[in-house]
Amino acid sequence: MRILVLNGPNLNLLGKREPEIYGSLSLETINSLLQRLAAELNVELECRQSNSESELINWLHNAAPETDAVVFNPGAFTHYSYALADAAAAISIPVVEVHLSNIYAREQFRRHSVISPVAAGQISGFGAESYLLGLRAAASLVKKEEK
Numbered sequence: 001m002r003i004l005v006l007n008g009p010n011l012n013l014l015g016k017r018e019p020e021i022y023g024s025l026s027l028e029t030i031n032s033l034l035q036r037l038a039a040e041l042n043v044e045l046e047c048r049q050s051n052s053e054s055e056l057i058n059w060l061h062n063a064a065p066e067t068d069a070v071v072f073n074p075g076a077f078t079h080y081s082y083a084l085a086d087a088a089a090a091i092s093i094p095v096v097e098v099h100l101s102n103i104y105a106r107e108q109f110r111r112h113s114v115i116s117p118v119a120a121g122q123i124s125g126f127g128a129e130s131y132l133l134g135l136r137a138a139a140s141l142v143k144k145e146e147k
């Protein structure tokens, strides 16, 4: 099984960026925690980050057939990118949306996700753990589909 983790804008700054909201772990550290869990789950994992909407769209388009599911933190694009929502809807593999912060407990504009209606599910508010829960959710979805 192969899973792709995609991170959107500003997530390259994790660890330095508003640590009181997003925590003190860098994206690199989160990625190594993910790789450790992936090894336990027998998942081949690739983690990518981009600040560019078009690059994220292309990565979603090109994910299948090699990739079985995507764990996706779209960053601020979560709240307004219909282009990313369309891309997530267009592909045949499940997309699990994750957020470090609880977006429903924050500013009004963050309380709406245009991605969640087309996602298999959403995990929000558990810091780096959101990614690990997202990976577990994606892996179990793929396993169920394989049965």
Ligand code: DQA
Residues within 6 Å of the ligand: 009, 010, 011, 073, 074, 075, 076, 077, 078, 098, 099, 100, 101, 102, 103, 110
């Ligand atoms: C975020 C929440 C978004 O509102 C914000 O723009 C981010 C990070 C999160 O992981 O909590 O960049 O997606």
